[in-house]
Amino acid sequence: xxxxxxxxxxxxxxxxxxxxxxxxxxxxxxxxxxxxxxxxxxxxxxxxxxxxxxxxxxxxxxxxxxxxxxxxxxxxxxxxxxxxxxxxxxxxxxxxxxxxxxxxxxxxxxxxxxxxxxxxxxxxxxxxxxxxxxxxxxxxxxxxxxxxxxxxxxxxxxxxxxxxxxxxxxxxxxxxxxxxxxxxxxxxxxxxxxxxxxxxxxxxxxxxxxxxxx
Ligand SMILES: Cc1cc2nc3c(=O)[nH]c(=O)nc-3n(C[C@H](O)[C@H](O)[C@H](O)COP(=O)(O)O)c2cc1C
Numbered sequence: 472x473x474x475x476x477x478x479x480x481x482x483x484x485x486x487x488x489x490x491x492x493x494x495x496x497x498x499x500x501x502x503x504x505x506x507x508x509x510x511x512x513x514x515x516x517x518x519x520x521x522x523x524x525x526x527x528x529x530x531x532x533x534x535x536x537x538x539x540x541x542x543x544x545x546x547x548x549x550x551x552x553x554x555x556x557x558x559x560x561x562x563x564x565x566x567x568x569x570x571x572x573x574x575x576x577x578x579x580x581x582x583x584x585x586x587x588x589x590x591x592x593x594x595x596x597x598x599x600x601x602x603x604x605x606x607x608x609x610x611x612x613x614x615x616x617x618x619x620x621x622x623x624x625x626x627x628x629x630x631x632x633x634x635x636x637x638x639x640x641x642x643x644x645x646x647x648x649x650x651x652x653x654x655x656x657x658x659x660x661x662x663x664x665x666x667x668x669x670x671x672x673x674x675x676x677x678x679x680x681x682x683x684x685x
Contacts, residue, residue: 481576481660486667488680495655495671495678496544502579502657503541506572515574522548523567524559524585532559538570539596545649546581547588549596551613552644560585566650576660581652588647597641605639606630656683 492498506517518538525531534556540547546568550556560566568581588596597605610626617623630639656670668683 479576479660480662481666482662483576484659485661486657486659486669488669488682491657491669491680493678495652495657496541498657498671499579499655500541502572502575502577503538503570506570506575506577509574511574517570517572519570520546520548521569521571522556523569524556525563525565526559527562532556539647543649545651546583547647547649549588549593549645549647551608551611552587552646553615554613556614557648560648568650578658580654580656580658581650582654583650583652585648585650588649590646593646594641596647597645598638602639606634608645609639609642661685 492501503517511517516537519535520538521533522536523531523533532555536548536550536556538546539549564584564586566583566585568579568583570577570579572578597608600608606627609630610623653673654670656668659667661667664685666685668685670681670683671678672681673679
């Protein structure tokens with residue numbers, strides 16, 4: 472089938488002002504729970520989100536990261552603090568997150584500012600990760616150019632021996648970011664492309680909800 476013939480009709484739900492929570496984080500939790508429900512195939516990662524960052528010259532780049540917490544009114548993810556994303560957040564903390572939940576025909580778009588997690592939070596989360604993921608975080612100088620895959624595998628073998636029966640310390644350049652939202656849009660696909668878009672916008676400390684044209 473050619474691309475121009477591909478289209479879905481969106482009939483699974485609606486999003487009406489009367490049905491939403493006053494607090495967008497409450498609304499987000501509701502939608503995240505709904506996205507995780509049902510007999511989903513293993514490969515669905517409802518906590519996967521596209522993170523967009525930009526550098527000081529306005530060049531934007533996007534990649535997928537995993538949502539690992541929703542505490543303190545922030546969206547938390549974990550990464551390498553020397554990676555491209557981290558360097559961009561350093562020069563411009565304004566970021567965007569986007570969740571696509573195709574199986575429920577929903578999208579959530581978030582705009583906000585990213586700040587580093589307190590060290591004890593990052594260490595606490597690192598300790599909960601499986602041993603292999605911890606080793607991966609130590610091995611990888613994320614986003615740097617490497618000569619070959621062999622470099623990584625050799626380093627992994629060395630570290631496996633070094634930490635065979637020892638706890639792996641959380642690297643100094645690894646940790647979390649919390650995105651504090653100032654705008655969150657909930658999108659529900661509807662028929663005839665007349666989708667529902669309800670957007671929460673922060674004004675002072677209050678949230679204003681507006682309906683956007685699809
Ligand atoms: C499903 C999925 C989940 C991912 N989760 C993370 C994550 O939680 N943290 C992370 O640093 N990279 C994660 N990645 C890898 C990133 O997409 C990206 O390749 C990496 O962070 C380097 O990005 P950067 O060079 O822009 O900093 C994930 C990729 C995919 C496809």
